[in-house]
Amino acid sequence: xxxxxxxxxxxxxxxxxxxxxGQVGTRPCESFEAVFDAVVSKTCDSAxxxxxxxxxxxxxxxxxxxxxxxxxxxxxxxxxxxxxxISMPGVKKEDIRKAISHAQALGQCAAYxxxxxxxxxxxxxxxxxxxxxxxxxxxxxxxIASKRAAELYGMQILEEGIEDNPENxxxxxxxxxxxxxxxxxxxxxIVFTLKNVPGSLFKATSVxxxxxxxxxxxxxxxxxxxxxxYLFYIDFIGAMHExxxxxxxxxxxxxxxxxxxxxxxxxxxx
Amino acid sequence: xxxxxxxxxxxxxxxxxxxxxGQVGTRPCESFEAVFDAVVSKTCDSAxxxxxxxxxxxxxxxxxxxxxxxxxxxxxxxxxxxxxxISMPGVKKEDIRKAISHAQALGQCAAYxxxxxxxxxxxxxxxxxxxxxxxxxxxxxxxIASKRAAELYGMQILEEGIEDNPENxxxxxxxxxxxxxxxxxxxxxIVFTLKNVPGSLFKATSVxxxxxxxxxxxxxxxxxxxxxxYLFYIDFIGAMHExxxxxxxxxxxxxxxxxxxxxxxxxxxx
Numbered sequence: 001x002x003x004x005x006x007x008x009x010x011x012x013x014x015x016x017x018x019x020x021x022g023q024v025g026t027r028p029c030e031s032f033e034a035v036f037d038a039v040v041s042k043t044c045d046s047a048x049x050x051x052x053x054x055x056x057x058x059x060x061x062x063x064x065x066x067x068x069x070x071x072x073x074x075x076x077x078x079x080x081x082x083x084x085x086i087s088m089p090g091v092k093k094e095d096i097r098k099a100i101s102h103a104q105a106l107g108q109c110a111a112y113x114x115x116x117x118x119x120x121x122x123x124x125x126x127x128x129x130x131x132x133x134x135x136x137x138x139x140x141x142x143x144i145a146s147k148r149a150a151e152l153y154g155m156q157i158l159e160e161g162i163e164d165n166p167e168n169x170x171x172x173x174x175x176x177x178x179x180x181x182x183x184x185x186x187x188x189x190i191v192f193t194l195k196n197v198p199g200s201l202f203k204a205t206s207v208x209x210x211x212x213x214x215x216x217x218x219x220x221x222x223x224x225x226x227x228x229x230y231l232f233y234i235d236f237i238g239a240m241h242e243x244x245x246x247x248x249x250x251x252x253x254x255x256x257x258x259x260x261x262x263x264x265x266x267x268x269x270x
Numbered sequence: 271x272x273x274x275x276x277x278x279x280x281x282x283x284x285x286x287x288x289x290x291x292g293q294v295g296t297r298p299c300e301s302f303e304a305v306f307d308a309v310v311s312k313t314c315d316s317a318x319x320x321x322x323x324x325x326x327x328x329x330x331x332x333x334x335x336x337x338x339x340x341x342x343x344x345x346x347x348x349x350x351x352x353x354x355x356i357s358m359p360g361v362k363k364e365d366i367r368k369a370i371s372h373a374q375a376l377g378q379c380a381a382y383x384x385x386x387x388x389x390x391x392x393x394x395x396x397x398x399x400x401x402x403x404x405x406x407x408x409x410x411x412x413x414i415a416s417k418r419a420a421e422l423y424g425m426q427i428l429e430e431g432i433e434d435n436p437e438n439x440x441x442x443x444x445x446x447x448x449x450x451x452x453x454x455x456x457x458x459x460i461v462f463t464l465k466n467v468p469g470s471l472f473k474a475t476s477v478x479x480x481x482x483x484x485x486x487x488x489x490x491x492x493x494x495x496x497x498x499x500y501l502f503y504i505d506f507i508g509a510m511h512e513x514x515x516x517x518x519x520x521x522x523x524x525x526x527x528x529x530x531x532x533x534x535x536x537x538x539x540x
Contacts, residue, residue, distance in 0.1 A: 054497035060327055169497050201488065202472070202479035209472035216498065218471065220488055227324035227439050228486065 004029050004038035004047040010127035010149030012081060016172045017048045020077040032061055036069045039175060046176045048077070054169040056104060058219055063233055066175075066191070066262055067221075073189050073263030075174035078270060082168075083109055085158040086130055086143045086150045093158045100129045101144035109144055111164040118142070130155055174265070179240075182266045186239035187216065189262040194255060196229050207251040208236055211244050239264040274299050274308035274317040280397035280419030282351060286442045287318045290347040302331055306339045309445060316446040318347070324439040326374055328489055333503055336445075336461070336532055337491075343459050343533030345444035348540065352438075353379055355428040356400055356413045356420045363428045370399045371414035379414055381434040388412070400425055444535070449510075452536045456509035457486065459532040464525060466499050477521040478506055481514050509534040 002025040005013035009028055017026055027044050029035045038044040049065075052058045066073075083105055087096065098119045099106065106113070106120040113120050123129045129143035130153045142158060143149075150157045173189075194200040208215055217235040222228075238245040240261060253259050272295040275283035279298055287296055297314050299305045308314040319335075322328045336343075353375055357366065368389045369376065376383070376390040383390055393399045399413035400423045412428060413419075420427045443459075464470040478485055487505040492498075508515040510531060523529050 052492075054492055055494060057330055057492045165495065167495050167497050171498075198482055198484040199479040201485060202475040205472040205475055209469040212468055214468040215471060217500075218488070218490055220490075222322075222324055222327050224325060225435065225437050227437050228441075230487075 001025065001046070002027055002044045004035045004044040006030075006032050006035050006049070008125050008127040008131060010130065010146060010152040012079060012126065012146050012170065013048060013050060013172070014127075015146055015148050016050075016077055016079045016170070019079065020048060020075065020172070020174060021046070032059075032065055036065050036071065036175075039071055039177065040069060042177070046074070046174055048172045048174050050170050051173050052171045052217070053081070053104075054167055055108065055165060060219075060221060062173075063219060063221055066233075067231065067260075071175045071177060072179040073173050073265055074176050074180045075265045076187065076268045077172045077174070078268050079170050079172065080168065081108070081163065081170055082147070082161050083144050083163045084147050084150055084160050085162050086133070086145055086155050087141075087158050088133065088137060088139055089154070089156045091139050091156065091158070095140055096142045096158070097140045099142045099144055100132060102126045102129070105144045108163045108165070108168060112162045127152075175263075179263055180265070181241055182239050182264050185237065185267045186264050187235055187267045188238055188240055188245060188264040189233065189235045190249070190252075190259065191231055191233050191262060192252065192256040192259040193223060193229070193231055195257060200255060201232075203255045204232065204252060207248045207255075208234075211248050213238055213244065213248055233262075237267065271295065271316070272297055272314045274305045274314040276300075276302050276305050276319070278395050278397040278401060280400065280416060280422040282349060282396065282416050282440065283318060283320060283442070284397075285416055285418050286320075286347055286349045286440070289349065290318060290345065290442070290444060291316070302329075302335055306335050306341065306445075309341055309447065310339060312447070316344070316444055318442045318444050320440050321443050322441045322487070323351070323374075324437055325378065325435060330489075330491060332443075333489060333491055336503075337501065337530075341445045341447060342449040343443050343535055344446050344450045345535045346457065346538045347442045347444070348538050349440050349442065350438065351378075351433065351440055352417070352431050353414050353433045354417050354420055354430050355432050356403070356415055356425050357411075357428050358403065358407060358409055359424070359426045361409050361426065361428070365410055366412045366428070367410040369412045369414055370402060372396045372399070375414045378433045378435070378438060382432045397422075445533075449533055450535070451511055452509050452534050455507065455537045456534050457505055457537045458508055458510055458515060458534040459503065459505045460519070460522075460529065461501055461503045461532060462522065462526040462529040463493060463499070463501055465527060470525060471502075473525045474502065474522060477518045477525075478504075481518050483508055483514065483518055503532075507537065
């Protein structure tokens with residue numbers, strides 16, 4: 001089995017792949033488009049894409065890509081993001097003057113870096129920052145990335161868990177070509193559009209509320225070519241093979257202009 | 271009167287400032303944070319911030335900044351974004367091999383650039399790309415930016431309106447310290463949180479639907495420190511001085527854990 005992810009070897013996404021799928025083959029991809037293409041072209045059996053971070057919010061590009069491709073969501077996984085301060089072997093923490101990493105990781109460690117008088121500098125990727133540091137051999141620079149990235153490049157971890165806010169989780173979705181019937185408690189993800197009239201979102205949410213179906217997420221994205229009209233993405237508790245879910249979606253179809261099921265999958269339990 | 275905006279002189283945001291406020295003084299700011307700070311510190315009377323693009327979606331950072339600052343939304347403006355291909359004076363279009371601009375502008379002209387075999391290269395800002403081009407003097411490079419940026423730097427416009435999708439609008443919000451009572455048809459923007467229980471979003475949207483109040487936008491953002499709970503931002507037709515609006519928000523307050531009015535302002539008419 002081979003699973004595509006975005007980023008370099010040692011990326012948080014790769015960590016999530018191993019945690020979710022076990023010991024599988026992985027394929028690092030430069031962009032999220034390339035991740036989707038790897039599954040569509042059957043180069044990979046599955047992919048794991050980040051969809052939302054508990055601090056930074058949704059990764060909207062992946063919502064747009066889910067709409068553009070005919071793939072199925074078959075699983076979700078929540079990864080606790082723990083950033084490490086990584087250096088060349090033998091370097092001491094007090095010698096570090098500069099930290100390199102992806103902008104989001106630097107932002108999530110801003111208070112830590114300030115309190116240690118370490119200057120942040122953006123590079124394109126977290127795992128990539130470890131690679132850059134190793135190539136440069138700089139002894140006053142640290143990279144901020146995952147523990148796995150440090151180990152992969154044979155580098156030294158100066159400190160673990162340097163993120164300012166420990167409530168830092170990323171939700172990932174597993175996608176593949178064929179849908180799966182989830183066992184146990186499940187979630188379903190859908191995308192739909194509504195007529196641009198008063199009360200339409202109220203009616204759309206009523207199909208769930210009237211059946212005591214719990215919504216876990218709502219996201220709106222612009223509808224291309226129709227300024228200020230929206231696509232709505234909703235996740236809710238339930239699976240497509242359950243009668244109550246079918247009835248709720250039949251009801252929603254009465255109001256929706258477009259409605260597509262992106263997949264039913266087991267709800268992740270920590 | 272002095273108005274803050276994010277970007278360099280000649281930015282689309284500056285164009286929007288002149289269209290909305292008329293001939294006022296402007297203050298270019300490096301970041302959105304600096305724009306908000308300019309109003310809070312009274313260095314500027316107002317600011318104009320982009321909140322949403324009809325193709326790319328919401329500018330989430332500005333939603334977060336609206337929450338963090340105690341400022342009032344007093345107006346909205348929609349700018350049609352028209353990108354120009356800009357060169358050194360005297361250069362011919364067929365000599366252009368590379369185009370520099372902000373990633374979003376390059377993305378919005380991707381088909382045009384491909385069909386003209388022009389290679390895109392990212393820089394930090396649209397108006398900044400014109401400045402960079404002028405300083406370099408390169409004759410096989412074009413910048414992609416506003417007409418105003420070309421004029422400001424005394425550069426040549428090779429072609430106007432090179433964006434792939436003409437339905438390209440950015441919505442801006444005018445913010446200041448004091449609220450204003452809007453005349454005529456108005457919009458109101460609010461932000462609130464709900465209990466994490468089934469049916470809560472349905473109840474929240476009911477307070478508008480039951481009073482035939484039209485929602486124009488809903489946006490969700492992560493609630494910091496409470497993973498997978500959300501802040502909701504809603505824009506609707508109506509003003510705070512109208513009884514029906516007051517009643518709807520009193521009703522919403524029965525369900526909301528937190529509720530804040532960000533401002534009532536005249537609805538923009540094209």
